[in-house]
Amino acid sequence: MNKEHFSEDEWKAIGQAIARLRASVMAVTFGIVGGLMLFVATTWLLILGPTGDSEHVGPTLGLLANFFPGYSVSWSGAVVGLFYGALSGAVSGFVLAFVYNLIVVFRKR
Amino acid sequence: MNSTDSKVRCVIIGGGPAGLTAALELSRAGVEPIVFEMDKQVGGISRTVDYKGYRFDIGGHRFFTKVDRVHSWWMDILSDEFLVRPRLSRIYYQGKFFDYPLKPKNALLNVGLMEAILVGLSYLKAQAFPYREEKNLEQWVTNRFGKRLFTMFFKTYTEKVWGMKCTEIGADWAAQRIKNLNLGKAALSMLAPKLLTGKNQITTLIEEFYYPRLGPGQMWERVTDMLEERGCPVRLEHRVKTIHRDGEQVIGVTVVDGDGNEERFDADHVISTMPIKDLLNVMDPAPPVDALEAANRLRYRDFLTVGLVIDSPELFPDNWIYIHSPDVKVGRIQNFGNWSPYMIPDKSTSCIGLEYFVQEGDELWTADDEALIELGKKETAKLGLIDPDKVIDGVVIRMPKAYPVYDHGYKENIDSIRGYTDKIPNLHLIGRNGQHRYNNQDHSMVTAMYAAENILGANHDVWDVNVEEEYHEEAHAEKGHGASGERLVPQRVREASPIEILNDAFAKYDPVALGGALGTMLGFVVFLATAGLLLKGGEDAGATLALLGNYFPGYNVTWAGSLVGALWGSIFGYIIGFVIAVGINVTVSIHLGKLLRRLGVLDGPIG
Structure with missing residues (x-):
């Protein structure tokens, strides 16, 4: 392939394509990242143990229990957090891709 | 041909809409053309076949055009003979009749609540998981309507008409053919049809149309009469054997009549509506090998109608029904009495036309008439449209080369052919098969009007005629030979170009x-x-x-x-x-x- 292979119109078209997002791939990716993030964040606090004057481990992260019933900063809570993180990540990834694709289609029209 | 009375000697090959329009336009300008038609009657694919007084319209021809000149032309010829007919057409799928255009209540009742939910979910799924590439028709339609709607309303019928799988039909065709139709507009047309008026209206959704009292053939029979009255003969059953060329001019045509007699006619101009493939094969001297080979590579889709006469005054209210069911071969059914009551001589009977999209020489094309009539009876009964015992007569009408096919490489073939024909300025190619373009009747007529005016001194490009403005604009983007007018015929999926591969790999985010x-x-x-x-x-x-x-x-x-x-x-x-x-x-x-x-x-x- 060299320069002579391109017409003027083709030349203008290079790099102008707009990517679409695959909702399934986004859901899986965000799900894995979300689940692992919450799992690692919880276990990291457990490994560090109580800090400062507090007797509790991870009091702030523990507030996530308001949104994720059953979650706590404990070893069992880390597994529950893995599940919730994965679930909320997957939903976020899916919605993000879905809305993105809708806007792209709308703007193309 | 007596040439002494005419300033120009003009031979017109083909007595369809294009040929007859050109003839009448020329005769009005003082030229006396002669028309040769291979068939026994005029009208081409727009003819109306008379069978024992029952009139069969081959394909169903609504007289609707956006070209004022063509509309005026029609009105001038048949004025009082035109009926304004209501349009009713439905889609038959899985034993149900869907109003077309779709109406929400009817569609919901037919599919049921559960299927409606599945259609909605399928649409959502398509939006969430779109095909990344839109290379073929299936991908293009599914991304916009969802898989279930694609299967119900696009897949089977398209495959019946074109004899290709939807995965083999390029997405470009869908983008042009269906671009005016999306779920938003379809919903709007269902809920508030009056908001869609004038040029914004989707062509297929028009609810009324003009129709000649005795079918579209009446238009061309009348034009033939007018030509004869003006002293311009229209000779039927005359096949063109040779088109004589001298250097860069055609100089005459030799025809063979039904009895095998040959006759040569000298000509200053030849207007051809015959298939390009056949045209190049009768040129003398023969065209260059590459042009001839290109012509022989052109393909066509053929068509046959099984006409049934039924001993029943009323069958169904539609003008025509699209048959989307994959379990029958028939693609569309016309109810001629609903196009015009004058098409039926005996009001206690009805006549319908079962349309089969075929390939010349295939199993259906070569089947004998009796077998085809039996097939038609069987399939119509299976659809629940008629009582087969009430069929009292039948006829089969075959229409070869009804649709030019735009297969892979078609453009290059046309370019190669035009590289030869464009060098012959007094050979004018017009009409659907004359240009190998899927022109509608009005489109073909415009090419004829332009060709006639060119003979009289104008300088139109007959290959640049395009009836719908939006398509005309697109034609500017790609101005290769035959580029405009290719909207209605699917093209095969083509290989991705290096640019497309690069664009796929380096697509940007919006x-x-x-x-x-x-x-x-x-x-x-x-x-x-x-x-x-x-x-x-x-x-x-x-x-x-x-x-x-x-x-x-x-x-x-x-x-x-x-x-x-x-x-x-x-x-x-x-x-x-x-x-x-x-x-x-x-x-x-x-x-x-x-x-x-x-x-x-x-x-x-x-x-």
């Missing part, structure tokens, strides 16, 4: 779309988090979340604050998404530039 998506999501998250805490209640509810107020002025964990938070979340999300997309795009452009420079294609920056 910053507005990514910003919009992230903004929407973040706005919702903040709103839901706040609302969740408010619903849960408690003394210190949301004390930590309220710290967001440090970044979102006016935000707190209250109902009003939830809306403020949603707004701020949207704004932040939009900015973040936009910046991420721009960042990715810059990185992608740098990599693309590096690649192109490495390939020696690019000297400076892209763009």
Whole structure:
């Protein structure tokens, strides 16, 4: 392939394509990242143990229990957090891709 | 041909709409053309076949055009003979009749609530999991309507008509053919049809149309009479054997009549509507080998109608029904009495036309008439449209080369052929088969009018005729031979070009779309988090979340604050998404530039 292979119109078209997002791939990716993030964040606090004057481990992260019933900063809570993180990540990834694709289609029209 | 009385001697090959229009236009200008038609009657595919007084319209021809000149022409010829007919057409699928255009109540009742939900889910799925590539018809339609709607209303019928799988038909065709129709417009036309008027109206949704009292053939029979009255003969059953050429001019035509007698006619101009493939094969001397081979590569889709006469005054209310069911071969059924009551001589009977899209020489094409009539009876009865015992007569009408096919390489073939024919200025190619373009009747007539005017001194490009303005605009984008007018015939999926591969690999993100998506999501998250805490209640509810107020002025964990938070979340999300997309795009452009420079294609920056 060299320069002579391109017409003027083709030349203008290079790099102008707009990517679409695959909702399934986004859901899986965000799900894995979300689940692992919450799992690692919880276990990291457990490994560090109580800090400062507090007797509790991870009091702030523990507030996530308001949104994720059953979650706590404990070893069992880390597994529950893995599940919730994965679930909320997957939903976020899916919605993000879905809305993105809708806007792209709308703007193309 | 007596040439002494005419300033110009003009031979017209073909007595269809294009040929007869050209003849009448020329005769009105004082030229006396002669028309040769191979068939026993005029009209081409727009003819009306008379069988024992029953009149069969081959394919169903609504007289609708956006070209004022053509409309005036029609009215001038048949004025009082035109009927204004209501249009009713339905789609038959899985034992149900769907109104076409679709109507919500009818569609919902037919598919049922569960199927309607599945259609909705299928649409959502297509939006969430779109095909990344839109190379073929299936991918293009599914991405816009969902798989279930594609299967119900696009797949089977398209495959019946074109004899190709939807995965083999290029997406370009769908983009042009169906571009005016999307779920939004379809919904609007169902709910508020009056909002869709004039040029914005989708062509297929027009509810009334003009129709000659005795079918479309009446138009061309009348034109033939007018020509004869003017002293311009229209000779039927005359096949063109040879077109004589001397250098860069055609000088005459030799025809063979039904009895095998040959006769030569000298000509200053030849207007041809015969299939290009046949035209090049009768040229003398023969065309260059490459042009002849290109002509012989052109393909056609053929068509046959099984006409049934039924001893029943009423069958169904439609003008025609699209048959989407895959379990029968028939593609469309015409009810001629509903096109015009004058098509039926005995009002206690009905006649219908079962249309089969075939390939010349295939199993259906070569089947004997009796077998085809039996097949027609069997299939119509299976669809529940008639009682087969009430069929009292039948006839089979075959129409070869009804549709020119735009297969892979078709454009190159036409270019090669035109490289030869364009050098012969007094040979004028017009009409559907004359140009190998899927022209409608009005489109063919415009090419004929232009050709006639060219003979009289004008300088029109007959290959640039395009009836619909929006298509005309598209034709400017791609101005190769035969580019315009290719909207109605599918093209095969083609291989991706290097540019398309590059674009696929280096596609950019739409910053507005990514910003919009992230903004929407973040706005919702903040709103839901706040609302969740408010619903849960408690003394210190949301004390930590309220710290967001440090970044979102006016935000707190209250109902009003939830809306403020949603707004701020949207704004932040939009900015973040936009910046991420721009960042990715810059990185992608740098990599693309590096690649192109490495390939020696690019000297400076892209763009």
